[in-house]
Amino acid sequence: MNRLDPADARMDRLRRRLQGVAYGGDYNPEQWPAATWEEDIRLMREAGVNLVTLGVFSWGLVEPRPGVFEFGWLDEVMDLLAEAGVSVDLATPTSAPPSWLAHEHPETLPVDAEGRRIGFGSRHHYCPSSPAYRYYAARITEQLAGRYGGHPALAMWHIGNEYMGMGCHCPVSVAHFRRWLADRHGSIDDLNEAWGTAFWGQRYETFDHIGTPVSHSRLVGAPNPVQELDFTRFSDAAALDCFTAERDIVRRHTPQLPVTTNFMASFKHLDYWRWAAEEDVVSLDIYPKSWDPEGQLHSACNFDLMRSLRGGAPWMLLESATGPVVGEERNSARPAGQLRVRSLQAVARGAESVMFFQWRASRAGAERFHSAMVPHGGTRTRTWREVVSLGEDVARLAGLAGGRCDRAEVAVLWDWESWWAVEGHPDLPSHDVDHKARVMDHYRPLWGANVTVDFAGPHTDLTAYRLVIVPNLYLVDDAGAENLTAYVHDGGHLLMSYFSGIVDEHNQVRPGGHPGAFRDLLGIGIDEFNPLQPDETHGLDHAGHTGTANDWQDVIHLTGAETLATYTDGEQDGGPAATRHRFGSGTATYLGTSPDRETLRRLMLDCVTGAGVTPVMDTPESVEAVRRRGADGTDHLFLLNHAPEEVTVELAPAASKPHDLLAPGAQAYEADRLVMPPYGAAVLREGGER
Known part of the structure; x- marks a missing residue:
């Protein structure tokens, strides 16, 4: 007898309860008088809403003074939703601590890299290492879980909100960072070796001498790149500790209910591979610009990433927008009909829900003009009509709940630690290596050809994929490099782009010359990196097609590979711009530059064809x-x-x-x-x- 793992079992219960795909959004009844709640319930029924996220920013309302809890309004709303058959994704409200906490415990407010204390007045105003913050966050979570754990409306838990992981530099965080470093490196000698502190005489005699990396503007020269990388790792871990502490509390009260938190698309500061392993279902907040001609491309990429974080399991779209999104200088209206196709795109790529921020548009606060399911104009608006119609569409797709997307034949590598290392440090050959842009460059032609894509990490089992794309893997440890090498040796097809394999997990340059970990795999050596100046380009020739080299130029010499594309002018005229190497039973293709879109499309689809990958079908461009x-x-x-x-x-x-x-x-x-x-x-x- 096959048994579901605990996360799958919890999600299976949720699916049976909802009887299909979830539809709804963030509900903030505390912003409205109680008389409005009855209307909300009636309209939710009309729109087909079956799940709402509740209580995300309610800490100051349910605990207006320390230890004084006022749940009456929340009790009433929970009861109304239960009576209406609307399930609740109940949030712990810990992303927005109340004013009394900032007043009575100012040490809970974070400190930035400039040494400035962040004030109260927005959200995320807390230090994740603060014992006081963690104590009060655990207490309000315990109160909520104990009170509502058996409530008939409760269907799942939503921990915090859009964790940031940006790092705090207060004394408590400095002490926490030192403890984390001691755990990671074991001894101060091992830390000195990993950080390369012999350079500029930075050697430490004790962990007590180490601080968090300060702003570049407060240093005479460049900071230690490994210290910066370790601090980013630490900040991610500290935020994750806050999540798991609250998760463990609610799970103790309701072990049968799924637990999630909402990710922010391809967000830089948190390693979502690690976070996804700690929750029952991956959830996403995403706000592509309605007027962006590639908005659907960016959405598809993020949807595929979310699906991949838990090995292809269905995921949840927890926040999106029915129309304009606050934050841009000009927030255009959404074209009629676009809401439907963009929402169904999420379901196509594995989502178990279509949800929005928020249910009813706010009259006050920092997001008054953010769109909502019920706009300021109410039910007479086009937006409301589209919301009701979309609810009918979502209901028709009930049979998809629990189903998975087709297993992809192509994997694109995505690694947060390499992302952290490759951007921002002043000693890099180029400050313009943009991880997300490089991924999108490689994803675009695959999406355009209807080639299904999974994302993978360097240590993922790649054997099921016909083709693996590595847009940029600047940092890779030995195990990751060996995994990719073995994949090709055993018959896989790989396409790798420039500035990959250069440093190890300690951000130290690999010995023996570039491309470091992948010299043998690629059959090349790189004599020099030549990042091109902003207006500099060079000609490319690929099988008779004339293209353009942009941004970067590797000076390549062949040690077994053959030339696939050449430069047609400049100092490297006739030299290899792209190469291909037979390695073991497989093939490794390397791009030593950033080609124009059409040339990159040709090169990538050549790899797709060579690997025997089958697109879903041929369709018109749109x-x-x-x-x-x-x-x-x-x-x-x-x-x-x-x-x-x-x-x-x-x-x-x-x-x-x-x-x-x-x-x-x-x-x-x-x-x-x-x-x-x-x-x-x-x-x-x-x-x-x-």
């Missing part, structure tokens, strides 16, 4: 095609038109006509083509009767 299985194992083909124009999609011949779950009565298509309206969507259940 149409995204993704497959996701239902809970019963049946394939569903999502076709999403991201353009404001009508397009026609040619459907492959099938033994039986697919049924569009979004069409009235899930009607079958009798034609071999599908005409899609602007921002149109179809979910075709393939094979057999519905």
Whole structure:
């Protein structure tokens, strides 16, 4: 008998309770008089809402004074939601400590790298290492878990909110950092070796002499890059400690309920591989700009990343926007119909929910003009009509809950520690190596060709993938390098871009010359890095195609590889810009520059073809095609038109006509083509009767 692991079992209970995909958003009834709550419940029923996140910023309301708890309003709201059949994702409100905590314990307020104490007046105003903060955060969590653990509305727990991991420099954090360093390195001699403190005579005699890295503006020269990297690791760990402490409290009271926290897309300061392992389901907040022509591309990339963090398991979209998002200088309205296709895109790529911030637009506070499910104009608005219509669509997809996306044949490497190391230090050959931009450059042609992608870490088992893409892996430990090398040696296809394999886990340059850990794998040596000046470009030739080299130029000599693309001008005229090396039973392709988009697309799709990767299907440029299985194992083909124009999609011949779950009565298509309206969507259940 197969048994679900505990996280899967908790999520399975949630699916059965919701009877499908979750739909709803952050509900903040404390911003409104009680008379509005009844209207909220009525409108939630009309929109098909079955899950709301509650209490995220409520600490100062449920504990207005130290040790004085006023749960009456929250009791009433929980009861109303339970009566209406709306489940609650109850949050611990610890991301926004109350004013009394800042007043009575000012040491809980964080200190920045300039030595300035951060004030009260926004949110995230706490030091994660503070014993006082941790004590009061645990106490309010204990109160909530004890009071509502058995409440019929409670369906899952939401710990904190959008953890930042930005690091604090107060004396308590300095002491905590020293303890963390002692645990990590073991001895001060080992720390000195790892940090390379012989340079500039920085050797430490005791951990007590070490501080947190200060702002660059307060130093005469450059800081120690390993100290900075270790502090980023420490700040991530300190934030994760806060999460797991609260998680453990609620799990003790309600071991049967899933626990999550909301990630912020591809956020730099937290290693989401580590965080995902500590929760039952990955959750995402994402706010792509509605006017960004590549907004859907960035969303797809982040959706694939979230799905990958727990090995392909379904994830939850906890926050998105029905329309404008605060924070930009000009926040344009969302085009009619775009809300639907962008939301269904998340479900196509593995989401178990479509949720928004927030339910009702605020009249006061810092986000008054952030869009909501119920806008300032109420139910007479187009936004409200689209929210109700989207709720009907989500309900039609109930059978997808618990199903997974097709296993990808391509993996893209994503490693937070390498990201931390490759950006920002003044001694790097270029200060413009942008990890997210490089990933997006490599993801773009795969998405455009409807090639399904997983993300993976350097230590992930890669054997199931036909092709592995490594956009930039500046930092890699020996185990990660050996994993990639073995993957290719055993028959895998790999494409790696410049400035990879350069340093080890201590951010120390690998001996023997570049590209360090991957010299043998790639069959090349790199004599020099030549980052190009902002306006400098060079010509490229790839199989007769003329392109452009931008940003970076490796000076490569071949030690077994063959030339795949060459420079056509400048000092490196005729020299290799891209190479290919047969290694063991596999193939390693290397890009020593950042080609223009069309050249990179050609190079990457050449690797896709060579690896035997099969795209989902061929579609017009604006149409995204993704497959996701239902809970019963049946394939569903999502076709999403991201353009404001009508397009026609040619459907492959099938033994039986697919049924569009979004069409009235899930009607079958009798034609071999599908005409899609602007921002149109179809979910075709393939094979057999519905």
